[in-house]
Amino acid sequence: MNFSLTDVECIKLANGLKVLVRPDRSIPIVTTMLWYQVGSRSEEPGSTGVSHFLEHMMFKGTKRLAKGAIDQLTTWNGGFNNAFTGRDYTVYYFSFASDRWWSALEIEADRMVNALLESEEFELEKQVILEEMRMAMDDPWESMRQTVDFRAFGDHPYRNPIIGQLDDVSDLTLDTLIKHYDRYYVPNNATLVIVGDVDVDEALKRIDKTLGSLPSTPIVNPGRRLQPERRPERIEIANPSAVTRVLVAIPAPAIDNSQLSNMQLIDRILSEGKLSRLHLRMVENEQLASLATSDIEETMDPYHVFIRLELEKGVKPELAVRCVLDELKKLCEEEPDEAELRKAKNQCVSQFLNDLETTFDQSFQLGLWETLSHWEGLNEYIEGLESVSASQLCQTAAKYCDPEKAVVCVAVPDSN
Numbered sequence: 122m123n124f125s126l127t128d129v130e131c132i133k134l135a136n137g138l139k140v141l142v143r144p145d146r147s148i149p150i151v152t153t154m155l156w157y158q159v160g161s162r163s164e165e166p167g168s169t170g171v172s173h174f175l176e177h178m179m180f181k182g183t184k185r186l187a188k189g190a191i192d193q194l195t196t197w198n199g200g201f202n203n204a205f206t207g208r209d210y211t212v213y214y215f216s217f218a219s220d221r222w223w224s225a226l227e228i229e230a231d232r233m234v235n236a237l238l239e240s241e242e243f244e245l246e247k248q249v250i251l252e253e254m255r256m257a258m259d260d261p262w263e264s265m266r267q268t269v270d271f272r273a274f275g276d277h278p279y280r281n282p283i284i285g286q287l288d289d290v291s292d293l294t295l296d297t298l299i300k301h302y303d304r305y306y307v308p309n310n311a312t313l314v315i316v317g318d319v320d321v322d323e324a325l326k327r328i329d330k331t332l333g334s335l336p337s338t339p340i341v342n343p344g345r346r347l348q349p350e351r352r353p354e355r356i357e358i359a360n361p362s363a364v365t366r367v368l369v370a371i372p373a374p375a376i377d378n379s380q381l382s383n384m385q386l387i388d389r390i391l392s393e394g395k396l397s398r399l400h401l402r403m404v405e406n407e408q409l410a411s412l413a414t415s416d417i418e419e420t421m422d423p424y425h426v427f428i429r430l431e432l433e434k435g436v437k438p439e440l441a442v443r444c445v446l447d448e449l450k451k452l453c454e455e456e457p458d459e460a461e462l463r464k465a466k467n468q469c470v471s472q473f474l475n476d477l478e479t480t481f482d483q484s485f486q487l488g489l490w491e492t493l494s495h496w497e498g499l500n501e502y503i504e505g506l507e508s509v510s511a512s513q514l515c516q517t518a519a520k521y522c523d524p525e526k527a528v529v530c531v532a533v534p535d536s537n
Contacts, residue, residue, distance in 0.1 A: 126143070126500055128143055128321075129142070129143045129487065129496065130321050130325070131496070132325065136309060136332075136333060136335055136337040137307075137308050137309025137337045138308035138313060138332055138333070139311070139312040139491065140312075140313050140314075141313070141315070141487050141491060141496060142314075142315045142316075142325060143316045143487065144317070145317050145480055145483065146318050148318065148480075149218055149219040149220075150216055150217070150218065150219060150317050150480050151217055151218075151219050151315065151317030151319055152216045152315070152479075152481045152484040153216075153217075153222060153225035153226065153313070153314075153315055153484075154212060154313070154314045154315075154481075154485065154488050155213045155214070155312075156211075156212050156312040156313075156488040156489075156492045157210060157211045157212070157305055157310060157311050158305075158310050158492050159172055159211055159301075160206055160207045160211055160283065161208050162208045162209050162422070163305065164281070168289060168293060168297050169278075169281040169285040169286045170250070170283075170284055170289055171285070171293060171298055171301045172211055172283075172301070173283055174247070174250055174285070175211070175298055175301055176204050176206045176211050176213075177249070178238055178242065178298065179204065179213065180192070180204075181237055181238075181242045181246070183231045183232050183235040184231075185235060186231060186232075188237075188242070191228055194228065198217055198218075199217070199218055200218070200221075201215070201216055202215045202216075202225075207283060208278075208279060208421070208424075209420060209421040209492065210489075210492050212488065214481070214484065215228070216317075216480065216481060219318035222315075222319070226328060226332060227331060229313075229332070233306055233308070233311075233335055234336070238298060238299050238302060240295055243295045247290065247293065251290060251291065254284055254285070254287055254290065259361075261362060262366070264358070264532070265358065265366065265368040265530045265532050266368065266427070267282045268356060268358055268530055269354075269356070269370050269427075269528050269530050270282070272352065272354045272356055272528065273352055273354060273370060274351070275352060277350065279420075304338075304341075307335075307337055307340065308335050308336075308337050309338070312491050312492055313328065314484045314487045314488040314491075315328070315484075316480045351372060351526065351528075352528075354528045354529070354530075355529050356528070356531070357530075357531045357533060358530065358531075359532070359534075359535040362534060363434075364431050364432070364534070365431075365432040365436070365438055365531070365532065365533055365534060366429070366430065366431055366531070366532040367430040367531050368428070369427070369428040369442065369445050369446075369527050369528070369530075370425040370427055371425065371449065371521060371523075372423060372426075372526055373423060373426045374423055375420060375421060375422050375423050375493075376419040376420060376490070376494045376498070377493070377498070379505065380517050381419070382469070382506045382509065383513065383514055384426060384517060384521060385417055385469050385506075386462070386469060387426070387452060387514065387518055387522065388415050388416065388417045389468045390462075391448065392413060392428070394468075396464075399415070399445070399448060400414075402444060403441065403444060403445075407444065408433060409430075409433060409436050409440065410430045410431055410432050410433060410436070410441060411433055412430060413428075413429070413430050414428075414429050415428045415429065419489060420493070421493045421494075426521075430445070438531040438533065446527065449518075449522040450522075452514075452515070452522050453515065453518045453523060454519075455515070456511040456512055457511055462514065466506055466509075469506055470503055473502060473503065473506075
């Protein structure tokens with residue numbers, strides 16, 4: 122299958138801001154997405170959570186826009202906006218009708234240099250974030266995931282939750298937040314993505330006029346390559362529910378590793394649909410679990426494939442873990458047949474195309490790939506996926522799915 126995300130104009134402004142523009146005339150909507158290459162991965166020990174905290178503070182107003190004005194302007198113009206923080210990035214986005222989309226440029230240019238980071242709002246927002254952290258830990262999967270990351274990654278910053286460690290956020294100072302803003306919120310550390318009903322030449326002129334004069338600042342490269350030191354672990358924690366849960370984490374390659382697509386195929390073989398290996402064995406045949414699923418994400422450095430199980434009442438966790446590790450071992454030793462491989466490829470291609478359906482989806486994928494690697498990787502994805510053979514998949518499994526490399530966390534019901 123030939124695929125190409127065509128008509129993407131890619132330039133770099135004089136101040137270092139990367140700009141990607143893709144016209145999509147299907148509907149009169151324009152999505153504007155600004156990606157800063159800073160997330161929890163860039164944080165220093167003792168200041169975890171500062172990237173996420175700063176994301177919240179960027180809606181508190183600027184020297185020109187009062188608190189709440191960003192949301193008011195968005196609403197008055199019939200659009201929507203939001204933001205999110207990841208391990209490798211922080212992202213701000215707007216979607217507007219195509220006759221007023223440049224309002225987003227004016228807002229982003231303003232808060233890149235004029236954000237009001239004031240003491241009173243900082244302390245109020247800290248309490249909001251601390252409560253958000255406590256609520257997150259009520260989710261048993263989030264608690265298990267944070268435990269696995271912390272125990273598995275040694276000194277690599279992926280060990281810390283994106284929202285931060287509770288003590289670090291509690292002790293975070295406004296001065297640290299401002300230094301983080303000054304260091305990373307600069308045009309030469311950002312990628313602006315515009316997708317929608319735009320004229321490319323006009324859009325580039327507006328972008329250069331609005332953001333092209335913003336000052337750049339030398340930064341310590343947050344894109345440095347880091348190799349996590351994985352530590353295989355067996356962990357047991359208390360679970361404040363009646364369900365026993367198992368989380369198994371196996372290594373996954375970084376986004377710019379050619380074997381990422383192989384591991385995405387393995388993820389599908391393991392758990393996509395009722396005919397997947399884990400569902401058939403754990404749920405249908407042996408009735409050990411009511412849920413057996415897995416997921417993988419794109420990251421700048423190697424991360425995990427997570428396998429999740431919710432066990433049926435009375436099932437010993439050791440038995441369930443043994444079955445999962447047995448399935449991983451089979452992947453390492455036995456090539457999948459052509460029908461199973463074809464199904465996994467079809468599932469990956471379908472998901473890939475679905476992820477490019479809207480202007481928001483396209484902006485997200487273009488920004489993600491450009492921030493973590495290079496956006497042209499999107500045009501290489503399907504061809505690379507289709508070229509994977511059963512023997513290559515088995516070789517990849519042998520490298521990443523070795524049961525000895527797995528981190529296993531079991532959450533047992535708390536007797537209290």
